[in-house]
Amino acid sequence: MKNYLYSILGIFISILLFSYSPSENLSSSEKGFKKIFDGKTLDGWEGDPTYWRVENGSIVGEITPETVLKRNTFIIYRKEQPANFEFKCEVKITKQGNTGINYRSVELLPDLPLGMRGYQADIDGANRFSGQNYEERGRTTLAYRGEIVTINEQTDPSLYENVRSKSQRNAWIDRKVTGSLGHMDSLKTKIKSEDWNEVHIIANGNRLQHFVNGVLMSDVTDLDEINGKKSGFIGVQVHVGPPMKVEYRNIRLKKLK
Template sequence: MLKLVSLALLQATLALASCSNTDSTQKFKPIFDGKTLNGWEGDTTYWSVENGAIVGKITPATLLKRNTFIIWKGGQPADFELKAEFRISAEGNSGINYRSERLDDVPFALKGYQADMDGGKRYTGQNYEEKGRTTLAYVGQQTLIPPSTGTLADGIKNNAWSPMQVTRSLGNADSLKMNIKDGDEWNEYHLIVKGNRLQHYVNGVLMSDVTDNDTVNGKTKGWIGVQVHVGPPMKVEYRNILLKEE
């Protein structure tokens, strides 16, 4: 009898856990339909849909003078989680911007936090603030950004925000980058953005973790978009883009 009761209890526990996981998954909603660019806005010279993915492409005939984005028009999330699969060519440079501002004087340009990525696995996973404070955490770093005491020009040194304080190591950067798949394989970005804490996971591994106490330059909500970067011909693909707002 005791064994039967224990078995029933175990089955009930597993069923409850399964329901909980299902409910959690259901909170994520697709923000890309896999077929069209409906709900997104960008320059179609660079953006299209191919094989169920948003594709950003630069060719020798369409080289960029400035970075350009395709921007999700569905809102300006504050606290959220975002998941997206991506793959990028060897020479590619891209990223997922969030809590970003649109620039009035430059079409399809964003200023704000970015989950960085590149085909050479130099930047993938770091937190880079586009058109702002630049690098807020390199791969393998947990950082604290203190309140602002000066101008952007004063704070930026060697393409990084010099006031940032490294509070903990998340692991050796080269070892962490080994979790990033090469070539035609798909990777997954998972962003957890809550309050002033910004966590970037790649393939389930925490790559950077920023706590931003700079209320002058930091943002609490804003636009989401994905980027193609100035540079040589490249291709980046995004699919299964899911958002869960808090």
């Protein structure tokens, strides 16, 4: 009788183990995502080959002592300009490096080819800024790491060209901090130094959320119809500064309605 009960118990456990599949659970979290970098070529991407290449399955951006930058430059994903979406990738950057993922952005033609203006999920090797929402060549800092922010509505169209007139100490004046996601330094401990981190951006309507390693780092609701953008290019950056290396891999995109 005892052996019979053990046999029944063994069958029951086997059924449970068979019915639960971690890979299926993982795949459900990736439902709807598509890879926008094939890991081998820069098909669909455009950047200055002086600074950008493919290496070991990653898009690599590098500044050397011989190729010091005079301005920030990007490699831009050209195949689409998504509006509402989720974006995920893994990033690794050297200690002195500075980079970021731009989205809903415009290219600054003709004056600054491969330069971008728009929202940016900021990333740096020292993790001073990683996770914050910074608008490249625009309103500057919209939300520091740990902040829930509402950007106030604007009514003066000239602010698009004179946007820095309402920016002080590298932050936008007309922003209101409405909540906290945790202390900036506490959240910093969730970000690995000189190792791979997963960045997840959700841009849905006027709400913009930046996650690092599954932790929400900044949350912006942008009510500014003059400066805010509803769609645009995605691109990743190498920033003016000392020699650095940044790597992006497993880059994928999911469109939202």
